Amino acid sequence: MSLSILAVDDSRTMRDMVRLALAAAGMTVTTADDGVHGLEVLEGMEPDAIISDINMPRLDGFGFIRAVRGIEHLRAVPILVLTTESAPELRARARDAGATGWIVKPFDPHKLVKTIQMVTG
Numbered sequence: 001m002s003l004s005i006l007a008v009d010d011s012r013t014m015r016d017m018v019r020l021a022l023a024a025a026g027m028t029v030t031t032a033d034d035g036v037h038g039l040e041v042l043e044g045m046e047p048d049a050i051i052s053d054i055n056m057p058r059l060d061g062f063g064f065i066r067a068v069r070g071i072e073h074l075r076a077v078p079i080l081v082l083t084t085e086s087a088p089e090l091r092a093r094a095r096d097a098g099a100t101g102w103i104v105k106p107f108d109p110h111k112l113v114k115t116i117q118m119v120t121g
Contacts, residue, residue, distance in 0.1 A: 003027045003120055006045065008038035008064060009053040009082065014105070018051060018082070021109035022116065035059025039067055047077055048120045051112075052099075054083040054090065062097045069098035078119035082107060 032038035054061035
């Protein structure tokens with residue numbers, strides 16, 4: 001069974017890199033270009049995991065994660081933050097919003113796949 005992943009990032013390059021890394025591991029990746037778009041895409045899908053950037057226009061990663069956690073059937077879906085940020089206070093803020101894990105860009109594709117497998121297993 002293929003895992004279904006939603007990747008939310010305002011960088012097309014980053015969305016493509018995530019899609020390539022996860023597709024190579026047999027995962028199905030749907031992308032969105034910011035938090036608002038991510039919430040729209042979620043209306044039509046049941047992801048096994050979500051990957052979100054923090055710094056995005058319209059709705060940042062913190063707001064997006066809080067919004068997802070407010071959707072009943074998505075409360076238990078693992079959410080990984082994928083960002084260039086590494087400050088402990090931002091990690092704490094993401095955790096408080098409901099993030100499951102934190103990965104700093106640039107990411108190692110194999111580690112990303114392993115992390116997704118770990119949080120969805």
